Amino acid sequence: MGWGKTRSAYIRMDGGDILPAKLLFNNCKIDIAIIQILPNEEEPEKEYPFVPMANSDEVVRAQRVFAVGNPGDQSYQSFSSENTIFKDFLLKNTVTSGIVRDRILSPQLVQRMLGGVAIGGTQGVWDYGLELSETFDVDATINGGNSGGPLFNALGEQVGVNFAGSSFFEGQNMAIVINDAKKTYQDTVDFGRVVYSWLGIYVFLDRQQIEWSSVMSIQQNSPLSGVVGGPRGREAYSSMTLREDEVRSIVETPFEVLDIFPDSPASKAGFRRGDLIHAFGWDRDGDGEIAKDEVVAPEHAFEARAWIRALPLDTDLLVEVERAGVHYLIPMEIAEQPGPGEFAGGTL
Amino acid sequence: MTFLSLLLLLTSPNVVVPLEIDVDNLPPVVAVANVGPSLVSVEIIETKYGISLSGALTRVIGTTGFSGALITPDGYVVTTASNLEGVRRIAISLEGNRWPARLVDRDTFNNIGLIKITGDAPFFNPIGVADSDLLSQGMSVLAVGKPIGEELAASLGVVSAIRDYFLPSGYLIPKMIQTDAHAFSFNRGGPLVDMDGKMVGMTAFSVQENTSTPVYLATSVLDLNFALPSNLVIDTAEKMMQGQTLFHPWIGIQPTILQERYALFAGIPDAYMGRSGILVQTVDANSPASQQGLGAGDILLGLRRTRVMATGREENSEEFVVSPLGLASWIRASEPKDTLTLILLREGQVEEVSLRPQDRPDNALPGTV
Numbered sequence: 116m117g118w119g120k121t122r123s124a125y126i127r128m129d130g131g132d133i134l135p136a137k138l139l140f141n142n143c144k145i146d147i148a149i150i151q152i153l154p155n156e157e158e159p160e161k162e163y164p165f166v167p168m169a170n171s172d173e174v175v176r177a178q179r180v181f182a183v184g185n186p187g188d189q190s191y192q193s194f195s196s197e198n199t200i201f202k203d204f205l206l207k208n209t210v211t212s213g214i215v216r217d218r219i220l221s222p223q224l225v226q227r228m229l230g231g232v233a234i235g236g237t238q239g240v241w242d243y244g245l246e247l248s249e250t251f252d253v254d255a256t257i258n259g260g261n262s263g264g265p266l267f268n269a270l271g272e273q274v275g276v277n278f279a280g281s282s283f284f285e286g287q288n289m290a291i292v293i294n295d296a297k298k299t300y301q302d303t304v305d306f307g308r309v310v311y312s313w314l315g316i317y318v319f320l321d322r323q324q325i326e327w328s329s330v331m332s333i334q335q336n337s338p339l340s341g342v343v344g345g346p347r348g349r350e351a352y353s354s355m356t357l358r359e360d361e362v363r364s365i366v367e368t369p370f371e372v373l374d375i376f377p378d379s380p381a382s383k384a385g386f387r388r389g390d391l392i393h394a395f396g397w398d399r400d401g402d403g404e405i406a407k408d409e410v411v412a413p414e415h416a417f418e419a420r421a422w423i424r425a426l427p428l429d430t431d432l433l434v435e436v437e438r439a440g441v442h443y444l445i446p447m448e449i450a451e452q453p454g455p456g457e458f459a460g461g462t463l
Numbered sequence: 464m465t466f467l468s469l470l471l472l473l474t475s476p477n478v479v480v481p482l483e484i485d486v487d488n489l490p491p492v493v494a495v496a497n498v499g500p501s502l503v504s505v506e507i508i509e510t511k512y513g514i515s516l517s518g519a520l521t522r523v524i525g526t527t528g529f530s531g532a533l534i535t536p537d538g539y540v541v542t543t544a545s546n547l548e549g550v551r552r553i554a555i556s557l558e559g560n561r562w563p564a565r566l567v568d569r570d571t572f573n574n575i576g577l578i579k580i581t582g583d584a585p586f587f588n589p590i591g592v593a594d595s596d597l598l599s600q601g602m603s604v605l606a607v608g609k610p611i612g613e614e615l616a617a618s619l620g621v622v623s624a625i626r627d628y629f630l631p632s633g634y635l636i637p638k639m640i641q642t643d644a645h646a647f648s649f650n651r652g653g654p655l656v657d658m659d660g661k662m663v664g665m666t667a668f669s670v671q672e673n674t675s676t677p678v679y680l681a682t683s684v685l686d687l688n689f690a691l692p693s694n695l696v697i698d699t700a701e702k703m704m705q706g707q708t709l710f711h712p713w714i715g716i717q718p719t720i721l722q723e724r725y726a727l728f729a730g731i732p733d734a735y736m737g738r739s740g741i742l743v744q745t746v747d748a749n750s751p752a753s754q755q756g757l758g759a760g761d762i763l764l765g766l767r768r769t770r771v772m773a774t775g776r777e778e779n780s781e782e783f784v785v786s787p788l789g790l791a792s793w794i795r796a797s798e799p800k801d802t803l804t805l806i807l808l809r810e811g812q813v814e815e816v817s818l819r820p821q822d823r824p825d826n827a828l829p830g831t832v
Contacts, residue, residue, distance in 0.1 A: 181601065181621070186687060206670075210601050211643040211686060212621040256643050256686035280685075 126152055129208070140303040144311075145247050145291060146278055147299045148263075166265060169272035171292035174215055174251065182211045182255040182277050182290075184264030206260075213255030216287070248421060250289050251275050257288035266290040312426050313452035314434075315379020316372050316386060316463045318416040369393045369437060370416045376453075376462055384447035387438065394435040395419060396444075397426065405433050410444070420463050423449060487603050489658040494605050495617050497660025498532075500558070501590035504609040505531045505542055505578065505652065508552040530608035530653030531555070531578065532590045532662060534700060538562070538580030541700050542652030543667055544569040547576040555580050556613060557587070568703040572634045572711045572823060574667050575696055576652075577703045590654060593661035595692035598622055598640065606644035606666050606688070608653030620644025620686070627792055628689060633830040634711065634823065635791035636691065640664045643686040655690040664690030712797040713823035715750020716743050717830045718787040721762060730811050735764040735783075741790055747828040751818040757807070764813065765806035766793055791832040794820060 126134045139149040155161050174180075185207040253266065257280040266275035275290030302309040369391040375382045396410030410433055413419040426432075430449045435442060452462070506526045515521045531542035540555060547553075553564040555578065562584050567577040580587075600622050607617045620643040628639040640655060646666045655664035670687035702709055721729075721740040741763040746753045767781045784790045797803060797820045804817045 206624070206626075206641070206687060208600075209623040209641060209643075209687070210621055211623055212601075212603075258685060258687070 124150055126150070140299065140308065142299045142303075142309050144309070145295050145299065147276065147291060147296045149300055149303045166267075167272045168293050168297060169268055169270075169274045171251075171274050171294045174218070174268070174274050174292075176215055176217060178215045179269050180213060180215055180251075180253055180255055180274065181267045181269075182213075182253070182257055182261060182264060182288075183267065184209060184257070184261035184277060186256075186258035186260045209261075211256040211261075213253050213286070213288075215251050215253055217252040218249050218292075219252050247291060248295055248424065249292055249417075251292060253288050253290055254286040255288060256280070256286075257290075308454070310428070311452040312423050312428055312430070312449045313379070314423060314432075314447065314449065314463045315376035315381040316392070317374035317376070318370050318372070318392075318420075318463050367415050368412050368419075370419075372436075379462075380447045380450045384434075384445050386436070386445065389438075391437040392416075392419070392434060393437060393442070395422060396433040396435070397430055405431070410435055416463065423463060487658055491605055491617065491619055491658065494656050494658050494660040495607065495615065498590060498605075498607055498654065498656050498662075499615055500588040501533045502557075502607055502609060502615060502653065503531050503533060503540055504528050504556040504613060505540065505546070505564075506554040506556065506561075507546070507550045508554060509550075526554075528609070529649050529651055530610070530666075532654040532665070533557075533587050534592070534662075534697065535589050535704075536586045538564075538584050538587055539567070539700065539704060540564070540578040540580065541665060541696055542576050542578065543665065544571050544574045544576040546652050547578075553578055556609075559613070568709075570699055570703070570709050571825070572632070573636060573695060573699055573709075574691065575665070575699045577700050590656075591659070591661040592693050592697055593657055593659075593663050595638065595640070595663050595694045598625060598657075598663055598692075600624055603658050604640075604642055604644055604663060605656050605658070606642065606646045606650055606653065606690075607656060608647070608650030608666070610647050610649035616647070616650070618645040623687075625692075627788060629788055629791060632827065633717065633791070633832050635788070635795050635832070636695070637792055637795060638692045638695070639667075640690040640692055642688050642690060644688065645686065646688040646690075662693050662696075664693050665696050666690045708822075710799050711823040712794050712799075712820035713750070713827060713832065714794060714803065714818060714820055715747035715752040715827065715831050716757060717745040717747075717828065718742070718763070718790050718832060719744040720787065726762075729762055729808060731762065731764065731808060732813060735806075735808075741784060741787065745828065745831075747831045749824070750827075750831065751821050755816045755818045757805070757816065760809075762808040763790070763805060764808055766790075767804040767806070768793075768797065769802040769804065770798065771800060787832070794832050 124136045124138060126136045128134065134155075135153045136150045137153060139151050141148045152163065186209050251266065251274070253275075255266070257277045259280075261277050261280070264277045265273045266277055268274050274293050276293065276296050277288065277290045279289040280287070299309050372381075372386055372388055372390040372392065374388060375386050394410045394412040396405045398405055399409045400406075412435075413422065426449055428449055428451055432447050432449060434445045434447060436445055437443075506528050509525050509527070511523045511525060513521055513523055529542065529546050531540040533540055538555075547566055547569050550566060553566060555562045555564045562580045563582050564578045564580045567579050569576040602622045603619065604622055605617045605619055607615060610616050623641040623643050625638055625640055627635055627637045629635050640663065642655060644655070646669055648669075650666050651668070653666050654662040655666055657663050667689050669689070699709065718741045721742040725742075726740065743752075743757060743759055743761040743763065745759055746757050763784070765781060765783050767779055770778050770780075772778055782793055784793055794803070799820065799822075801820065802817050803820060804815055807814050807816055
């Protein structure tokens with residue numbers, strides 16, 4: 116985050132070498148940027164040492180982890196090279212240790228972080244709507260300036276990308292799971308952008324959605340009206356912190372369609388606000404049709420989102436919805452989620 | 464040892480291969496049990512006078528406590544010097560006993576203080592000391608102390624980094640240990656131990672609470688704590704025990720980085736171009752540098768140290784430094800009888816200036832090395 120219109124960057128290696136680099140892709144939805152060191156004219160085939168990556172799905176609670184970074188974002192001294200002044204962190208390459216406290220889903224992250232004053236990149240993430248599949252909550256200290264640094268397991272494999280700490284709650288620090296970053300890298304290399312499978316149904320609210328609805332003055336029929344006694348418009352700012360049970364009631368199956376993204380698969384399939392989603396079915400066994408036992412209920416909206424994310428584009432789906440007490444099976448097709456410019460945060 | 468000889472050693476029947484103990488993976492209870500008998504609580508007893516409500520002059524005896532470590536069986540205790548400023552009476556508590564003590568010496572620059580237990584004290588159990596040069600980043604350490612009376616408090620962390628720390632005074636402490644083990648203010652002076660309970664450092668300060676560190680932070684930070692390396696602590700303490708004068712080499716110049724675009728204007732000879740980058744910003748008026756006529760605007764091109772060895776032979780070592788940190792650590796490595804030659808560029812001319820380092824005075828200009 117914080118790249119803005121940045122298109123050039125420099126990488127400072129451990130030995131002090133400064134290498135020009137370029138920004139390949141900035142995935143604002145999950146706060147991950149992919150930067151490439153430009154090929155060296157003298158040694159075009161030069162290979163750099165790299166960090167091995169683990170499968171972050173295998174990380175368990177209470178596992179030992181280590182964070183490496185340059186804490187204290189303003190604690191630098193300047194040094195010069197080729198007529199350019201660079202900043203060098205005084206406390207560069209600091210190792211901190213801890214354990215994985217929890218693996219948490221995004222609204223809980225928002226809720227937890229709202230309780231304290233978040234430091235690091237969280238503010239920027241909210242501005243685009245958080246689309247992380249999940250985050251690690253670790254007690255390895257993450258200070259300002261640690262953002263973007265790796266989180267390692269005891270074998271020295273990267274399991275996460277550190278991105279936030281809370282100055283109110285000591286020992287509550289956040290890292291993006293490495294599988295999310297890996298997908299961003301792979302899609303950037305393959306397509307030049309990140310492709311997320313998507314339906315276009317708003318199922319939970321985050322800060323951006325609250326802000327968006329108030330800016331657009333959609334006071335009536337706002338997505339917020341789906342929340343029991345929910346705040347509307349600008350009032351929403353003062354009551355953003357949802358209780359844990361409120362969050363759970365929003366996302367547990369059956370969950371409500373709070374709004375529908377225009378021109379999305381959901382809007383084409385005729386979904387309506389207030390529909391209750393019970394189950395999803397697709398051709399799980401590959402026999403070319405969707406049998407009745409292939410329509411399965413997810414535990415909550417996040418499990419459904421993880422299912423949809425894992426399916427390729429153009430997959431045929433059957434969605435079981437409840438409208439005015441009657442159950443319907445709605446056929447639809449998975450499409451690509453629009454970019455951050457169009458904003459689709461908080462959707463399935 | 465070659466592979467073959469190792470093989471022979473392992474296969475010969477009478478050799479017992481020692482079982483290697485992985486110190487870094489011992490549970491913290493081992494370290495705490497080992498360090499406990501050597502960890503003391505240092506009490507400073509202050510007598511204050513005040514006027515009571517009835518108007519009478521009253522005497523109040525107040526104590527403040529912090530931590531220290533026993534380093535010899537006859538009762539020498541090391542702690543941080545900042546804890547011992549202007550103290551008169553000291554008491555050491557250990558395992559339910561309280562002993563009177565006296566201040567032996569304080570080194571304010573390195574922040575090391577030495578205390579000796581006096582009176583009819585028995586032999587003590589000194590702390591084991593590990594070589595701090597063998598520490599590496601990521602190793603587990605415990606910050607231990609007795610923050611409140613007799614209770615031992617230990618916090619677990621890792622060596623975050625080992626770095627030369629440039630204090631705002633301009634004094635450089637080499638190989639300081641940065642750790643994320645929580646260090647409370649009362650822990651200061653307490654040892655930082657490895658997982659075997661051996662002292663690798665002495666907790667000195669934390670970045671978040673010490674606003675006079677050169678780290679200026681916009682946001683609050685946590686767990687950026689610094690410990691003095693055990694080798695420095697023990698060397699200094701041994702010199703204090705023998706009554707040696709401590710030497711903190713200083714020449715009295717405030718260095719700053721020379722930006723390359725200015726280096727082009729300054730007319731640096733080609734032989735030195737790109738190898739040196741130090742500009743003299745100010746010079747302390749009462750320093751060896753000012754006696755030799757150094758002044759603001761001089762550019763340091765090279766450094767040469769001449770040391771007379773025990774055999775009577777002179778040994779020269781030359782160096783080019785590119786950062787104020789490098790200059791500070793070069794000066795830090797000097798001995799009192801060394802001759803330091805600075806190769807300077809002054810008004811377009813290359814000059815050599817020789818001087819002897821001096822012990823850093825208390826009123827040295829801040830930022831001078």
